[in-house]
Amino acid sequence: MADETLYEHAGGTEGLHRLEEHFYASMLADPLLQPLFGAGRPGHVEHLTWFTAESFGGPDRFTEELGFAHLIDVHRNLRITEEQRRRFVELYMAALDVVGLPDDGPFRDAVRSHVEFGSQVAMQNSNATTDDELHPIREVPIWTWDADKAGR
Template identity: 85%
Template structure:
């Protein structure tokens, strides 16, 4: 398993698209999170899929087609609360089960740490009044089986 990427273990782009599609539908239906997402955006599932795939060791399409600055921009001024951040994590982890993602502990632990980290970054960036207040990460993090992230 250590030689297999999280992307491969998850089942690749198609499996991650199913995950993000299910998750996004849940977010749009959730009264606590709906204010952050509004009515939704047509390409959001696709962009989430690209981001997760790249983070998990798959193709770098998110970086090539959108770039990390896009991620910063979409979170700025949302004023994400800790309650909303925790709910996001909860729905994401539930979506793993709903779409039949691998259930082994190393995978689930890596995904949890990835989502926890990402939601912390998003929450910080959502409250940033200036660029100096932003989280310092400026590239899609590459997640490992140990739950560590490395930039680029």
């Protein structure tokens, strides 16, 4: 597995698109998370797919087409709570099973680490009242198999 990226292990863009499509639908149906997303946004599944693909060692389409500032902007003023953050992680991990992504421990540990980190950043940015309160990350983090050290 060491030579294979998380992107490749997940089935590339196709596998990640299936994941993000199911995950996004589950968020829109969830009473705790739906208020953050309203009726949904066209293109959101594709943007999630691009972000995850890039984070997992795939193409850098998110950075090239949207940029990290977009990610900060879409989370500003959402006021994400810890309860919503935890539910986000729970639904994401459940979506892995539903769409049949690999269930080996190293992959699941890396994905959980990625989603925990990302949801913490999103929560911090969503509650920031000044730019100084934003999380310092300003580029898509690249995640690896070493879940304890990835992306930071």
